[in-house]
Amino acid sequence: MTSTAATAATPAGTLVPALTGVVPPVCTPLTPDFEVDVTSLLRLVDFQLAGGVDGLFVLGSSSEVAFLPDAHRAVVVDRVLRHVAGQVPVLVGAIDMTTLRVLDHARRAARAGCSGIVVTAPFYTRTHPAEIELHLRRVAEQCEAPLYAYDLPVSVHSNLDHDMLLRLAAEGLLAGLKDSTGDDAGLRDLIVARDDAGLTGFSVLTGSELTVDNALRMGADGVVPGLGNVDPHGYAALHAHARAGDWEQAGREQERLLRLMRIVRAAPASRMGRGSSALGAFKTALRLRGVIEHAVTAPPQIPLDDTETDYVRRILIAAGLL
Amino acid sequence: MTSTAATAATPAGTLVPALTGVVPPVCTPLTPDFEVDVTSLLRLVDFQLAGGVDGLFVLGSSSEVAFLPDAHRAVVVDRVLRHVAGQVPVLVGAIDMTTLRVLDHARRAARAGCSGIVVTAPFYTRTHPAEIELHLRRVAEQCEAPLYAYDLPVSVHSNLDHDMLLRLAAEGLLAGLKDSTGDDAGLRDLIVARDDAGLTGFSVLTGSELTVDNALRMGADGVVPGLGNVDPHGYAALHAHARAGDWEQAGREQERLLRLMRIVRAAPASRMGRGSSALGAFKTALRLRGVIEHAVTAPPQIPLDDTETDYVRRILIAAGLL
Amino acid sequence: MTSTAATAATPAGTLVPALTGVVPPVCTPLTPDFEVDVTSLLRLVDFQLAGGVDGLFVLGSSSEVAFLPDAHRAVVVDRVLRHVAGQVPVLVGAIDMTTLRVLDHARRAARAGCSGIVVTAPFYTRTHPAEIELHLRRVAEQCEAPLYAYDLPVSVHSNLDHDMLLRLAAEGLLAGLKDSTGDDAGLRDLIVARDDAGLTGFSVLTGSELTVDNALRMGADGVVPGLGNVDPHGYAALHAHARAGDWEQAGREQERLLRLMRIVRAAPASRMGRGSSALGAFKTALRLRGVIEHAVTAPPQIPLDDTETDYVRRILIAAGLL
């Protein structure tokens, strides 16, 4: 595994290697009464590390960050950071509505020793692009950890402007971007603009787990795949093929993972939200693979039933993971 | 004025008077370094009570709840509840993304002795209608204070289903609704359905501050007007005219308040978000009227500049409020 | 019935009475092979006139204008205009994507002698507010008939700016507005601004058929109720009560019509679009009332089945219309 450092924006401004490779957003296993299942969580972290990932991202959307009370968040950050102990960089999501609330989360994560914090545009409020820039700028200035912007319009209902991102990166305020827009043309435009500007300390990570080979071909530095929870070895292999320039093998691995991804359709859209179905399927797969104890998701998400669990099981078998 | 109690869902199931009248969502004055300005906050509360309001709603959208860290929220709840001391019912917003996080806020507010908590549909996540119902049901069951649902699609990007609301109300789980959809036809449909079902303990409050006379004519129990911060006397007068059946006077008062509402357009949409302009205008007006010390709004909102402040001043003068 | 003229923007600029009262958007009865059923259409027109309406609007959304080929549209315009022969004003929808296409429809309608044409913002394209203004301006300048703007965000996915509308009205380019935004606060703001500006030749008609009493109280000139197809007498009575200042009776009539409106929920949202259910219910009700021959709607709309038809029948019986 290529261990990488996420310290792009150091005080001295020296350019250091930016975050690269496979950085899964780690699921948060829960007990049946909705407490953090720390044993399962650390087993999942070990499973990821054994799978060859290059970093970890806790308290992201796939971690059910939006569902976790602050006390749960603190447990996750403290236990994972202590457990990983610097083997790989660990990013922490500071997901909340606006600046002062985000800063509360970000400072706690920085104090705990994370490698970077991940922040979206404000949500719930209706925010002007100039205010989104102020938001990121203020968080970057008032938090010690490197800042990664998180472009997630499906959750926050606005987009991050690329010119703004590159402006903040040029000022040393942004260490990178997690792009979960699903817009690969936009991703390419950003990467070309970054490279044309000679910006070397700005990591571009894609959250589009079904076009990772394309993203890496286009110059992305890494991937944050929710599905990586279930099959970290697959994403590590895909990344290795890409680094070796073997796009044929990379494409085949990506197609295998695409077929595996169909577990997220376990439940019909008439019965639960797409999020519940996807997070429920990830956790069900991890339980079936023996990595975590319970497939419990936080309320108000609806759990997968037996039929839906069987659907996940069949796909895991077809993918050679059971 | 008839002080009213917000205890619709008592353990014994007895029907008690539901919340009615003018219940302004109280702005949260801030100091220049973004702490709660408690002196100004309590002066604003007194201003509202002197204006004749029937209840108060703290930690709503107009209170910048989305911008306030938990510590700020606690200060607001504790100080306002202690200060009001039962003179009028005080509702508290428990605004957060999902169930467990909302419950944290809700229990704190209940312990502090609020008259009800106000809860939206989940946001940031993509939530199915069945999950929205589970959310409200779980909060109602696990929190002691009466629950008011808050329909606010502009912030949470989903709507509350009316059949679901009336189902929960019939089970004694919902004490009322704050409707901020801006859809007066939907509001009327809900009120007619409620009355046809003989549901007497379910308060319907409109958040549409420019059609309050219409809402009251249609059977709404009260109004939660953001603009009430600036002119509580106006809304109290409007409500009194409506109770007296004097729709002519009620309409005239409403039109006066509509012209006053134009302060929210102080700033151009090219310069800041609509939210910043509105909240900035409310606070600027309160400062100009001598009620609060600073017009500071929380980051990342952009403050009104001098030209925009003058715009607010001119409208206040025209409305006879300066 | 107060016959009214829709000739607000005369060459000489003289102010004439603008369009007022009840102006139903006339359904377009079809034969089983999807031709215009002219006999039923003219019977429906007579039914409306006998019901006491003040004008007619053909080729609106409730007329299935989006589903009718140009040949069908021509038949509707020619036959209705000839049949009405000036008894009441007849507006014609010129509904198409952009300016040149709209002008084709508008000129045909003007040549046929309509009292006004009704035009939305461009759709399918992504259009800037400045381009929406250009669109309305160009249509107004190049078409002889008075122009009514049609604000219908649910169909065209943009809103008409009120300042722009009043600017065009002040220049004599706009005779009125059909507001189908469902935003009664916005409607009131427009009416107050119009009246404050002293604009007398600009008719504001609401398309919100469940808050007509409110709209008339706020100063709207009339209503374009889709449900008026089924019960024109009800809307005429509601309008008469409002003109007499009897808001108590107006409210009661509006609530009766609100209960009747529930026919539009005949079909579940899982089975067909809301539009199909509503238009199918209007036509089914008209067939059950003996006004039109077939309840056929144009493809690809799904027709109501027997259960859904029974649902409509029961509501009609409850409303005293069968």
Place this chain on the structure above:
Amino acid sequence: MTSTAATAATPAGTLVPALTGVVPPVCTPLTPDFEVDVTSLLRLVDFQLAGGVDGLFVLGSSSEVAFLPDAHRAVVVDRVLRHVAGQVPVLVGAIDMTTLRVLDHARRAARAGCSGIVVTAPFYTRTHPAEIELHLRRVAEQCEAPLYAYDLPVSVHSNLDHDMLLRLAAEGLLAGLKDSTGDDAGLRDLIVARDDAGLTGFSVLTGSELTVDNALRMGADGVVPGLGNVDPHGYAALHAHARAGDWEQAGREQERLLRLMRIVRAAPASRMGRGSSALGAFKTALRLRGVIEHAVTAPPQIPLDDTETDYVRRILIAAGLL
């Protein structure tokens, strides 16, 4: 150039080569008084053919189909089909709101001898997925030309369901898809599902002109690039590199075209719609390159001014196209 036939759905059901390669959506040059500039149009067609394209698509979004009256559309179809005379397949957009209107356009195009018609989901109306399927099914059954579905959510505000598309393809009702969703993960999922099902007569064409190399790597059959109007040679070269498996060269050509694409940002978003800026830039570039006479776009689009035209010129020079 591999001339290809677009006759996937023959009466006998025999599998024939589906449409492949570069199929630009041909701009519609206009005169200053908004008539079709036929001389320029045919010169543009010749420019495309000389550039090495594999097919042409007239009356698509880039052709300003939404802005062209029926008479203009007829001129375009008749003149282009006669001019091309079978050298390459010519697809024709039958873009209109609903089934009967689409059928009018589709039949005219089929009579004129096109190789296929291209049809979106209904728009303006609110259409249920079952109704979208009925729409495509009915058009396919009642029009002689092969049918291509056009997935364009930015214009029609709904998406085409992939299971439905493959179901229609399996029945021989659909010859292909133009995917303009910008969602490359979804595109890949569709292609994998198509190939897993062994569906060989269903062409998948991407409209995402900045990730064409990726789409071809993933198994797409071709591309419909609006920017191909300006640089058909570039897209033909990109396609040739891809067919040869030279992804390195394909990527470099795609990046060159990405930089060229920035002409669409010639005008600021505050001055005109994104569509006007893009179509205006394409036409301005074609005028500067001497292919068409005027850069005129149809109303209500705002034309590029001198500064914006200079911006386009500079990018063309940088790209080696002037």
